[in-house]
Amino acid sequence: MLQITDLTFNAWGRKFLENASVSLPPGAKVGLVGRNGVGKTTLFKLILGELAAGGDEISLPKTARIGSVDQEHPATPFSVLDTILEADVERHTLMGRLETAPPEELGEIWARLIDIDADSAPSRASEILAGLGFGQDDQQRPMSEFSGGWRMRVALAAALFAEPDMLLLDEPTNYLDLEGALWLESRLVKYPHTALIISHDRELLNNCCTHILHLANKTMELYTGNYDTFEKTRGEKARLQLSAKAKQDTERAHLQAFVDRFKAKASKAAQAQSRMKRLAKMEPVATTIEERVAPFTLPSPPRPLAPPLIRLERANVGYETGKPILRNLNLRMDLDDRIGLLGVNGAGKSTFAKMIAGALKVSDGELHRDRKMRVGWFHQHQIEAMDPTDTPLEIIRRAMPDSTESSRRSKLAQFGLGYEKQETTVESLSGGERARLLLNMVAMDAPHVLILDEPTNHLDIDSRRALLDALNRYNGAVILITHDRSLMELVADRLWLAADGTVKPYDGDMDDYAKFVLDRAKQASVRPTQVKDETAVAAGGGGGNKNRKNNKKSGPSPSTLRHAVKKAEERMAALTAEIARIDDDLANAAINNPKSLEGLTRARGKTQTDLDAAEQAWVSAEEALAEVS
CATH class of the missing domain: 3.40.50.300 (P-loop containing nucleotide triphosphate hydrolases)
Known part of the structure; x- marks a missing residue:
């Protein structure tokens, strides 16, 4: 799905990647992991084209759709549900074309809407919103009424609803509560396409990822399995590297000792030269370099208090x-x-x-x-x-007014902020x-x-x-x-x-x-807000009027549907007349021009297909009109 070949990227005075290569299989759920600041978000920007890599090092299928959640949705007057529905660009475009399309195109438009299951779109959008914490009433509220954190959830919901071929998610659980994170985890497991997820959430990486892409030392390495498997595999790899390095160090020391002992002796000069050549050709064994993580300092109370606290x-x-x-x-x-x-x-x-x-x-x-x-x-x-x-130093000075400067700096160092960071x-x-x-x-x-x-x-x-x-x-x-x-x-x-x-x-x-x-x-998503009130239909229509009234925003208006019905009827009448004309021509050709029978038969078959499509468009428009009227 995604192919990266020999990618090198320098920016802001540092090198993020050097000759890095990776290939992500289609449909994989890949967790992108690495220390803070190593370049994970930078890699996302390179994939999205927001940063230039310099060549064709990054390739995707030409027809692939890429989706990401890089910022919150704007505070518009449109409802949350309508905002999500617009994320399906094809459906939104087709629904708009129903307003202006000529009669002969309506059948094709309705057929395509049926193919992409447009009728169920409001239900699917409502299900996603419910999982991310939006109640049915919230889904009808305008975007302008929500805070930035909730509009970030809308942006995430829109990306999931659109189902791009390549979904990029950067710390998606940071603006979710535990309940939203649990729902997202289950949703990503079922996501039908490729997803690349930056996350530090171990449970999410374990439960929904099929691969782990590790970014470190200016390169990338893809591991099969979840995060626990990645840790075990990487730990074993580090163990083998250390073992190989120890063996090489022993051999190197043995060769060097021979050279030091005999290089001055003429009788051993050839052997010493041979060993020197072997030493020069020995490639150092690369070992995994782990950066130290500073511990947290959480001192316990010196004297316990009587229960209960x-x-x-x-x-x-x-x-x-x-x-x-x-x-x-x-x-x-x-x-x-x-x-x-x-x-x-x-x-x-x-x-x-x-x-x-x-x-x-x-x-x-x-x-x-x-x-x-x-x-x-x-x-x-x-x-x-x-x-x-x-600065951290100014903050600690206020917290420790009676301490010496060296004590304050020592405290910051214990916190994991070295000398170079203390006055930043x-x-x-x-x-x-x-x-x-x-x-x-x-x-x-x-x-x-x-x-x-x-x-x-x-x-x-x-x-x-x-x-x-x-x-x-x-x-x-x-x-x-x-x-x-x-x-x-x-x-x-x-x-x-x-x-x-x-x-x-x-x-x-x-x-x-x-x-x-x-x-x-x-x-919460059993009664989705949609044009077709499925709950009311299942219950025989009782109590559904209010919902149908509120749901008109989610699809074509009654006037648009009445127009579609009229256009479909006109189209059906024209095609019926055309079939009658062709039937007359066929009857005459059978007597006067048998050679034209084949062409007329094909023309009749195509016209009949068009008539069937027009009839289906008419039926769909009539049913939709009956639901919203």
Whole structure:
């Protein structure tokens, strides 16, 4: 499907790729992995043609359609559902042509719409939107009413709906909650074409990828299998390389010792020269060079507090105006608890985190907490709120006003920010470096409770593993909100679910929750917003009028369909008259000109085919008109 041959790319004063080659098989789901900054997004831009490679090093089939999600959809007045439907360019074009096409073309247009299953498009679009968290009412709202994060979901939904031959996804789970990530994972497994996915989500790479493309040391290598298989294969390869290098080093030392000992002796000169030639010809064995990943520093509280740390009794919490967001909370948390907080976006997870952090007070009921309890709270919006002109050194100076400069620099080095990064502005740091700085800083005071809201968004797989190790060493309580299923499974020993205006313990594990999420997504798309209200039809038409009224936006208007019916009828009348004329000519030819029978017979057959198509177009237009009238 995708062929890259001897690709070299230099930009911004550095070399990203050097003579890199790879061939992706058709239909493969390929995870593109590598350390942050190695050039994964740059490779995407090269494939899309946004950056010039310099020649024909990158090739795709001429008819291949490439799709990507590089930015959020604009805030237009059009509904979410209509926005998704427009992503199918052919269907959208054909639907538009129905308005202006001459009568003789309508049959062909309707036939093509039937071939591409255009009738089911609204249902398919609605199913994708439901899986990404858009309710039926949300799908009819204009794009302008949604935040940038939700418009990114629309862009992802549009790419999945269009089903390009080559789908490029760059960290698609970063703007999804856990529920959306679980649904996307199941969707990618069934994606019918080739997909290339940049991701640091181990579960996604394991469950939906058939290949792993590893980008490192300015080259690419394709591995068959999922991420776990890639790690095992690469580990074995590194072991064999080290073994081969050790053997070569031993041989090299033996040859060099012989040369050093006998090169001055005339009787051994020939042998010494021979060994020197062998030494010169020996190619060094290439070994995998692993970059060190700095650990996270999450100091444990020096003195444990008496249990419970937190106890909620019939508590309600919300904001100053409006009804409580969460009601009737009856929960307890102890020092050794590791809580995984589940729930869709908007269910109240962030409200709950703010309450535990002390940023929100309960409006009713009781919240008991130890006065000595310290809370470290990380949330993803802290990264966005950082002053771009600030530097890590200035930030640590404010956090450690009484410390020496060397102590501050030493602390930053422990965080994984070397001397050269400490006076770099925040805007020049990578997302991973900013996240690492903030994660370490929220834990500097050895809190009794760590609240981590999407801590892994900007971390690569190795940094996520370092965070996991640090959390397992940490001896305080943890509340974890994350779309990274692997981290959730390996950290949380209890699950709480935010749903229906409250938070309660969830009786099940992550596999149970994944099944629950996917089943709920299927149920949410049972009554899709579409021209043809299938639920009403299945139920005998009862209760479908309101839906049909609301769904007119998703297809041709009644006036357009009435026009199509009229055009089809005119076309049928003209073709029927033409067949009658040909039949007369056939009758005359049988008597007066037998040689013309063959040509007339072919003409009649073609006209009959056209009439059949016109009749089918008329039937389709009549049925569609009956549904929306």
